[in-house]
Amino acid sequence: MKKILIVDDEQDIVESLKFVLEASDYTCYCAYNGEDGLRMAKEIMPDLMILDVMMPKINGYKISRLLKYDNKYKNIPILMVTARSQEEDKLIGEETGVDEYITKPFDLDEVVKKVEEYLK
Amino acid sequence: MVKILLVSDRQTKIEEYQSFFNKVAYELICTTNETHIIDLIKVDLPDIIIIDSETKSINLKSLNKKIKSLTDNVIIILLTASENIEKDLVKYANAIITDTMSQSIILSTININLRMKNSLDMLSNTNKDLADSLYRLNALYSTSSQFAGTLDKTKLLNYMIEGLDKTLSFSLTCTLSFCTEEKPVLILNSLYEISEELLTAIKLRTLLNYKSLFEGKTLPFEIDPKNLKVIKNIKYPASRFTFTLFQFDNMFAPISLGENFFGCIEIFKETQFSAEDATCFQTIAQQVSLPLKSATLYQEIIETNKKLERLERLKSEFISIVSHELRTPLTSIKNSLDILLSGRCGEITQAADKFLTMARRNVQRLSGIINDLLDLSKIEAGKMDFHFAPTNINTVIDYVKSTLSEVAKSKGLVLETETENNLPKINADAQRLEQVLTNLVSNAIKFTPENKKIKISSTLINSDDVHINENFKETTKLAKGNYIQVCVADEGIGIEEKDLLHVFDKFAQIENSLSRKAGGTGLGLPIAKQLLEAHQGTIWCDSELHKGSKFYFVIPLN
Numbered sequence: 001m002k003k004i005l006i007v008d009d010e011q012d013i014v015e016s017l018k019f020v021l022e023a024s025d026y027t028c029y030c031a032y033n034g035e036d037g038l039r040m041a042k043e044i045m046p047d048l049m050i051l052d053v054m055m056p057k058i059n060g061y062k063i064s065r066l067l068k069y070d071n072k073y074k075n076i077p078i079l080m081v082t083a084r085s086q087e088e089d090k091l092i093g094e095e096t097g098v099d100e101y102i103t104k105p106f107d108l109d110e111v112v113k114k115v116e117e118y119l120k
Numbered sequence: 121m122v123k124i125l126l127v128s129d130r131q132t133k134i135e136e137y138q139s140f141f142n143k144v145a146y147e148l149i150c151t152t153n154e155t156h157i158i159d160l161i162k163v164d165l166p167d168i169i170i171i172d173s174e175t176k177s178i179n180l181k182s183l184n185k186k187i188k189s190l191t192d193n194v195i196i197i198l199l200t201a202s203e204n205i206e207k208d209l210v211k212y213a214n215a216i217i218t219d220t221m222s223q224s225i226i227l228s229t230i231n232i233n234l235r236m237k238n239s240l241d242m243l244s245n246t247n248k249d250l251a252d253s254l255y256r257l258n259a260l261y262s263t264s265s266q267f268a269g270t271l272d273k274t275k276l277l278n279y280m281i282e283g284l285d286k287t288l289s290f291s292l293t294c295t296l297s298f299c300t301e302e303k304p305v306l307i308l309n310s311l312y313e314i315s316e317e318l319l320t321a322i323k324l325r326t327l328l329n330y331k332s333l334f335e336g337k338t339l340p341f342e343i344d345p346k347n348l349k350v351i352k353n354i355k356y357p358a359s360r361f362t363f364t365l366f367q368f369d370n371m372f373a374p375i376s377l378g379e380n381f382f383g384c385i386e387i388f389k390e391t392q393f394s395a396e397d398a399t400c401f402q403t404i405a406q407q408v409s410l411p412l413k414s415a416t417l418y419q420e421i422i423e424t425n426k427k428l429e430r431l432e433r434l435k436s437e438f439i440s441i442v443s444h445e446l447r448t449p450l451t452s453i454k455n456s457l458d459i460l461l462s463g464r465c466g467e468i469t470q471a472a473d474k475f476l477t478m479a480r481r482n483v484q485r486l487s488g489i490i491n492d493l494l495d496l497s498k499i500e501a502g503k504m505d506f507h508f509a510p511t512n513i514n515t516v517i518d519y520v521k522s523t524l525s526e527v528a529k530s531k532g533l534v535l536e537t538e539t540e541n542n543l544p545k546i547n548a549d550a551q552r553l554e555q556v557l558t559n560l561v562s563n564a565i566k567f568t569p570e571n572k573k574i575k576i577s578s579t580l581i582n583s584d585d586v587h588i589n590e591n592f593k594e595t596t597k598l599a600k601g602n603y604i605q606v607c608v609a610d611e612g613i614g615i616e617e618k619d620l621l622h623v624f625d626k627f628a629q630i631e632n633s634l635s636r637k638a639g640g641t642g643l644g645l646p647i648a649k650q651l652l653e654a655h656q657g658t659i660w661c662d663s664e665l666h667k668g669s670k671f672y673f674v675i676p677l678n
Contacts (some may be wrong), residue, residue, distance in 0.1 A: 010448050016455030021466055054444075083444040105451035105487050108458045 001027045002119050004042055007037030007063070008052035008081065017050060020108045021115065031042045034058025039077070041067060048118055050111070051098075053073040068097030081106065101102045122146040122234060125160060127183065128172030128199065135221075137170070140223055141637070149413070152177045154186075161190050167234060170217075172199045173209055184212040195233045195239070221390040256400055259286035264407055270414040273382075274300045280375075280385075281309045290387045291368055294326050294360065295375075297383040299412055304341050304383075305349045312359040314352065319362070323348055331373050332386055340381050367392050373405035382412045386528040442616045443490040450490070456484045456605075492643035496626070499650040504554060506654055510545040511606050513553070513578050513675075520557045521576065524565065532570035535561070538577040546604050546675050552651045556659075559644040560608040560671045567669070568612035581605045584672060591620045592660035603657075603674040610670075615663040623661060624649045648673070 002003055004026045008014045011032060018028045027045055033056045041049060041063070049067075051060040067073040080098040090119035100114060124146050136148050141148045149166065151157060152175060160166060170188065171180060174235055192286065197211035198205065210216070217226050223636045263283030267276060281293055292314075295307040303497055306326060308314060314322065322343045331339065368388040377380045385405055393401070459465060461473070468476065498504040522538055528535040557576070564574045583598045586605065615623060626646045627666060645659075650661050657675035 010452065012452035013448070013455065016452065016459060019459055019464070020455075083447040104447040105454045105483065107457050109462075113664075 001025060001049040003027045003029065004115065005029045005037065005046035005049045006030065007031045007034065007040075007046060007049065007055070007060070008119075009055045010052065013052070013081070016108060020058045020112055024112050024116070025046055026115070034060070034063055035036060038063050038066060041073065045073070048077045048079070048082075048115060050079045050081060050102075050115075054083070057099055061098070063073065064098050079111070079114060122168070123164070123166040124148050124230070125157065125166040125171070126150045127152055127157065127169065127175060127178065127180075129175050129177045130172060133172060133199070137517055140226075144227065150453050154178060154183060157183065158186060158190070160193070161187060164195060165191060167237060168195045168197060168230060170197045170199050171209070171213075173205055174199075174201050181206075182207050184209065188212060193244075193412060194238075195237050197230065197233065204396055208566050253396070256396070258569045259283060260400065260403065260407075262286075266409055267411045271411070271413050273297075273416045273433060276408055276411050276415065277307065279385075280404055281307075283404050284401065286389060287311075287404070288387065288389065288393070288397050290389050292320055292365065293385060294388075295383060295385045296326050296330055298341055299382040299416065301349070303349060304343050305351060307351045307353070309353045310361065312361045313354050313357045314361055318361060318363060318365065319350065320345070321366070323350070325366075326384075326386060329372050329386055333384060348445060367513045372400050373399055373402055375405050375409055377409040377413045380409070380416065382409060382416075407471050436497040436501040436503075437492050443494045446490055447487070450487055450584045452484060452538070453560040454480065454487075459485065462483050471573045489643070492647060493645050496643055496650065499647070499654065504654070506549040508547050508549055511548040511550045511553065512545050513543060513548075516550055516557060517576050517578055518552045519554055520561055524558065524561050527562075528565050528574060531565060531568075533568055535564060536566075536573065536575050538575060540579045543578060543580055543604060546655075546673060548655050552654075556648040556651050556673065557606065557608070559648050560673075563644065564608055564610035564612060564669070564673075568610045571667075572611035574611075575607075577607045577609070579607075580677075581674070588660050588672075589620070589662045591617070596658050596660055597676070598658065599656075599676070602677045604677065605672060605674045608671045609668065611668040614659070614665040614667050614669055615662075618664055620661065620663060624659065 004021055006014050006017050006021075007030075009032050014030045015115075016114065018030060021028050023087055029040055029046065033038050035057045037049075037055070038052070038058060051063060053060040064078050064080065067076060067078070074097075077099045078097065079100045079102055080096075081102050081104060083104045099118070102111060102114070122143060126134065127150060128137075128150065129152050138148055138150070149160065151160075156438055169185070184196065192524055195214045197215045197217055198209055199217050199219070201219045203218075206217070214236075215229050219227075247558065253391055261282065263279060263286070266279040266283075270276060270279075277295060277297055281295065284290055284293060290309075291312075292308065292310045295309070296304060297307055298304050308319075308322070327343055327345055327348075363386060364417045368390050369392050370386055372384065372386040374384045387401060389397075417513070440560070457476055460468065461476050461480065495504070516587055517537055517539055521535060525535045561574065561576065562618065568574060581603050583600050583603060586598060586603065588596050588598075604667060625644050626643060649656055649659050652673050652675065655675050659671065659673040661669055661671045663669040
């Protein structure tokens with residue numbers, strides 16, 4: 001079973017993503033802040049990550065950069081969840097290595113579809 | 121008293137004239153000493169010089185020359201014994217008298233010349249006054265030109281003092297200014313240095329003057345002389361003024377216009393000020409008030425603008441933050457509804473499905489509003505990114521038609537296009553134009569009843585042939601040139617003329633209950649307008665109530 005790591009400080013969103021992804025037979029791991037997310041990514045070596053941008057301690061872009069510059073993890077696809085705020089737009093300035101952006105509020109079915117595409 | 125100098129060595133003549141002038145009380149000085157004559161002319165110029173041509177003890181020709189070189193302002197009368205006079209001497213003479221003339225003729229000759237001299241004196245004085253006035257006028261003119269050229273209050277006060285210097289050449293001006301710095305400041309423009317003791321006295325005097333302007337009223341500013349800031353501009357710092365300064369002639373004037381009080385000024389001069397000086401002083405002090413007022417207003421406008429800009433920025437930031445904060449909970453709501461509706465949590469009844477669907481539809485609407493708000497705030501803040509590229513408008517139209525024809529069909533509407541072939545490409549952001557057109561067509565679908573038609577058309581048009589609805593002519597100005605024009609025409613409910621002008625206002629349709637029923641954010645059209653303006657284009661509409669609306673937009677070819 002493919003492993004998906006969901007990192008978002010918004011528990012409700014993590015919950016719903018986990019629900020639909022597990023229903024599609026993926027194993028989900030959840031982290032609720034950037035630090036845990038980064039640590040778990042290295043421990044678990046997930047097949048795909050769903051990352052929120054705005055998170056306490058380490059934001060999503062930073063995690064993405066740290067992983068994508070590391071040969072060991074650079075092949076993990078990253079789907080970035082964004083609320084398109086000005087603050088987030090500013091952060092995006094540099095190369096982030098994100099594979100796909102998902103704008104809030106997103107469609108759960110579409111997320112599942114995208115995950116399937118990356119894990120085919 | 122009339123003063124007459126007689127240059128003669130004929131004793132008889134001297135005596136004759138002495139007794140003669142004594143009678144008419146004219147002062148007579150007789151000498152043939154050249155040094156004495158020159159001194160007299162230099163120090164105490166006689167009104168008339170009578171030169172006796174018979175004088176032998178002095179060279180008359182050179183004397184005449186010397187006199188003329190020293191002054192023009194003297195009458196020379198030549199006295200002769202014979203008819204035979206030397207030509208060179210006649211040249212210098214204003215009149216000639218002879219020994220044979222009677223006393224009364226001589227006196228009348230002298231008096232005529234005296235009167236002439238007085239008239240000349242008067243004329244030359246008037247001329248001098250005129251020249252003075254002209255100079256003063258010029259100075260006033262150049263000062264007022266300077267006033268008109270700036271909105272800097274410090275400069276305005278400097279120009280005022282420069283103007284006073286040119287026209288009145290003062291010893292000292294004390295300007296109490298309330299308008300150049302946050303706190304009142306005393307500006308001293310002085311010829312000589314001012315000691316601390318004198319400065320204290322000047323400060324107290326200026327404050328007394330200032331208070332005298334507001335007797336019985338409240339002062340615009342309370343001033344403590346100890347804390348009053350002083351700016352000194354000294355022309356010759358090597359010398360010092362003493363307390364005799366207060367014996368100088370002085371004038372004082374407020375610098376104010378109506379309710380606006382900018383300060384006051386006192387001016388000192390060692391010599392007396394004339395009535396004209398006083399007028400000049402008052403004029404300059406008054407003249408500076410108007411530009412000071414303009415400068416104050418200008419400053420206020422700048423500050424208001426800054427405030428508005430800050431508010432505008434805050435608004436944009438606020439919208440951005442709010443929309444971010446709204447999106448996250450909205451996502452959770454939407455996800456929950458989606459999961460419930462998908463049946464993954466078990467069967468749902470028909471009634472539950474109806475309400476869950478209703479909730480999901482409104483979540484969608486809310487998220488649309490947030491997107492529109494964010495778009496609008498981005499455009500208004502100039503942060504919207506545009507990707508301009510050569511774009512075929514018909515491709516945009518085809519794309520919008522393909523995405524919306526299903527929606528139209530489901531409402532029983534026909535969506536057709538009428539595009540001109542081979543239209544030149546425009547420099548545009550295709551995605552943004554799709555957004556504009558999608559909005560216009562969605563509106564048309566929303567407001568058109570069943571079995572009617574919606575038509576999208578495109579054409580190449582010159583600015584001269586563009587027909588803009590009367591209601592928009594004022595606000596829509598097109599530069600000369602060629603444009604691509606797109607029209608979305610529907611056969612819907614139409615817009616009342618009184619509402620026509622407001623369709624591009626933010627949240628305009630919220631007023632309209634029907635449109636609320638139709639759903640929408642009320643931001644679609646203002647966004648479309650802004651997006652088109654970013655393309656140097658414009659949008660307007662024609663509409664007839666119950667018959668339908670036509671929305672036009674144009675984008676320039678270059």
